[in-house]
Amino acid sequence: MTRLLFFGRLRDVAGQGERLVDLPADIGTVGELRAWLANEDADLGAALQAGGIHVVVDQVLRNGAAVSVRGAREIAFMPPLSGG
Amino acid sequence: MTRLLFFGRLRDVAGQGERLVDLPADIGTVGELRAWLANEDADLGAALQAGGIHVVVDQVLRNGAAVSVRGAREIAFMPPLSGG
Amino acid sequence: MIRASVSLEPFSPDAEVARFSSLRGDGCGAVVTFIGYCRGRSKNRAVTQLELEHYPGFTEAEISRLATAAGEKHDVKDLLVIHRAGAIATGDPIVLVAAMSAHRAAAFAAVEELMDYLKTDAPFWKRETGPDGAHWIEPTAEDRIRREERAK
Amino acid sequence: MIRASVSLEPFSPDAEVARFSSLRGDGCGAVVTFIGYCRGRSKNRAVTQLELEHYPGFTEAEISRLATAAGEKHDVKDLLVIHRAGAIATGDPIVLVAAMSAHRAAAFAAVEELMDYLKTDAPFWKRETGPDGAHWIEPTAEDRIRREERAK
Numbered sequence: 001m002t003r004l005l006f007f008g009r010l011r012d013v014a015g016q017g018e019r020l021v022d023l024p025a026d027i028g029t030v031g032e033l034r035a036w037l038a039n040e041d042a043d044l045g046a047a048l049q050a051g052g053i054h055v056v057v058d059q060v061l062r063n064g065a066a067v068s069v070r071g072a073r074e075i076a077f078m079p080p081l082s083g084g
Numbered sequence: 085m086t087r088l089l090f091f092g093r094l095r096d097v098a099g100q101g102e103r104l105v106d107l108p109a110d111i112g113t114v115g116e117l118r119a120w121l122a123n124e125d126a127d128l129g130a131a132l133q134a135g136g137i138h139v140v141v142d143q144v145l146r147n148g149a150a151v152s153v154r155g156a157r158e159i160a161f162m163p164p165l166s167g168g
Numbered sequence: 169m170i171r172a173s174v175s176l177e178p179f180s181p182d183a184e185v186a187r188f189s190s191l192r193g194d195g196c197g198a199v200v201t202f203i204g205y206c207r208g209r210s211k212n213r214a215v216t217q218l219e220l221e222h223y224p225g226f227t228e229a230e231i232s233r234l235a236t237a238a239g240e241k242h243d244v245k246d247l248l249v250i251h252r253a254g255a256i257a258t259g260d261p262i263v264l265v266a267a268m269s270a271h272r273a274a275a276f277a278a279v280e281e282l283m284d285y286l287k288t289d290a291p292f293w294k295r296e297t298g299p300d301g302a303h304w305i306e307p308t309a310e311d312r313i314r315r316e317e318r319a320k
Numbered sequence: 321m322i323r324a325s326v327s328l329e330p331f332s333p334d335a336e337v338a339r340f341s342s343l344r345g346d347g348c349g350a351v352v353t354f355i356g357y358c359r360g361r362s363k364n365r366a367v368t369q370l371e372l373e374h375y376p377g378f379t380e381a382e383i384s385r386l387a388t389a390a391g392e393k394h395d396v397k398d399l400l401v402i403h404r405a406g407a408i409a410t411g412d413p414i415v416l417v418a419a420m421s422a423h424r425a426a427a428f429a430a431v432e433e434l435m436d437y438l439k440t441d442a443p444f445w446k447r448e449t450g451p452d453g454a455h456w457i458e459p460t461a462e463d464r465i466r467r468e469e470r471a472k
Contacts, residue, residue, distance in 0.1 A: 005223065007221055007223060007291075007293050008221060008293030008295075008304055009293075009304045011221070056223070056226055059225055059226050059229065076223060076226070078223070078291065078293075079293065079304075080306050081288070081289065081290065081291055081292065081293070081306075082220075082292050082293050082294035082304070082305045082306055083286060083287040083288045083289065083290050083292060083294075083306075084204075084220075084231075084251055084262070084263050084286035084287055084290040084292055089375065091373055091375060091443075091445050092373060092445030092447075092456055093445075093456045095373070140375070140378055143377055143378050143381065160375060160378070162375070162443065162445075163445065163456075164458050165440070165441065165442065165443055165444065165445070165458075166372075166444050166445050166446035166456070166457045166458055167438060167439045167440045167441065167442050167444060167446075167458075168356075168372075168383075168403055168414070168415050168438035168439055168442035168444055181341075182334055182337060182338040182341075185334060185337070185353075186334040189333075189334075189355065192357065192411075194359060194360035194361075194410050194411050195359060195360065195361060196357055196359070197356060197357055197358075197359045198354065198355070198356055198357070199353075199354070199355045199357070200352070200353070200354050200355075201337075201351075201352070201353045202350065202351070202352050202424065202427075202428070203341065203350070203351045203352075204349060204350055204424065205344065205348055205349055205350070205351070206349075207346060207347060207348070207349045207422070208346035208347065209346075209347060258346050259344075259346050270359070272354060272356065272435060273466075275354075276354070276428070276431075276432055279428075280428055283424060314425075
């Protein structure tokens with residue numbers, strides 16, 4: 001199981017802050033994960049493709065569609081930071 | 085009676101921080117006051133002539149030998165400020 | 169020491185600063201603190217509630233990393249950061265930053281630098297609720313400019 | 321409000337800051353404080369005692385004037401200054417400056433500016449006693465330079 005986290009306005013779009021999913025074996029990258037999510041929820045897919053979205057894989061900031069998500073336990077999608 | 089105040093190293097030279105004096109009637113300015121004090125105490129006179137000494141007459145900063153001391157109740161001699 | 173934490177409950181800046189400054193050695197000549205409070209207005213809109221969402225673990229690590237960077241840049245070894253998350257009432261403290269150093273310039277610089285970092289780079293998502301509903305907030309242009317000025 | 325005082329007894333910066341910040345309105349977003357402590361060393365000499373002589377009445381009036389100038393320059397209306405005088409033990413607070421404002425830049429600027437003023441222009445005469453005797457202290461070249469930079 002992989003835990004997906006959505007923050008800020010992405011949480012609103014996703015409808016919840018956290019989703020536990022079984023990723024299909026053919027999903028190996030952030031780009032493939034986004035496409036898979038868009039397939040089920042077009043609004044969420046569009047929001048994840050927008051500019052300024054950062055991806056954190058197992059608590060490490062990893063940007064770019066090619067970043068691997070294989071074996072990841074936690075993948076977070078972060079909209080632009082509000083700051084403190 | 086006029087109260088003379090000496091601060092910092094001037095206090096050390098004067099031997100005390102405060103002196104109550106009866107100023108002679110012919111002493112009308114800071115310059116005349118310094119000369120009068122020097123007459124009694126050459127070391128103090130020299131210290132009061134040194135650079136950076138500020139004079140405060142009745143709690144108002146008033147620099148220059150020509151400043152009037154007539155009617156003053158309190159005259160303070162301040163060496164360069166150490167700051168806070 | 170660099171101490172960074174996120175608090176889900178209201179905290180007392182006075183008590184935290186007292187504890188922090190009690191740890192100073194006799195070479196410490198300066199303690200600078202900044203406390204940011206939740207204002208009742210933001211950009212001329214009334215604010216009735218502020219919510220700060222954070223990413224547990226990641227947010228603390230990022231704040232700690234920013235504090236370490238600000239400390240190293242200004243040669244300040246002792247820094248404290250406490251940042252609220254959750255629902256914050258008007259008038260409550262949001263962030264406390266404190267620094268101690270031998271002389272004042274370093275402590276001032278470290279606290280200001282760290283606040284500039286936090287304002288733009290801390291992983292928080294801020295939602296303000298007012299009479300006209302809730303809004304997600306992003307850093308202001310002024311915050312970005314201060315941050316960029318610092319980076320020069 | 322501008323509050324400036326000289327204290328002949330040790331004071332608690334924590335209690336004073338708590339009182340000051342409790343007076344903030346809901347438009348206040350920032351409180352900045354500086355606390356200067358008596359160090360055990362000065363310019364690589366050990367210091368066993370520090371004495372700060374002041375001119376009662378005149379010193380308070382001058383500090384108040386400097387605080388008003390710093391506040392007006394940065395549009396900060398609420399400033400607190402407490403300055404020790406007398407014999408000060410190593411580790412004791414010497415000066416507290418606190419400012420509150422809507423946004424942080426003004427409060428930081430007012431506190432730093434006022435500290436720069438105080439370091440060179442406050443009517444105090446400072447005597448440090450160490451193993452090699454007592455010395456009267458004048459502002460450092462660094463203090464004067466900071467002060468002049470500010471004046472530009």
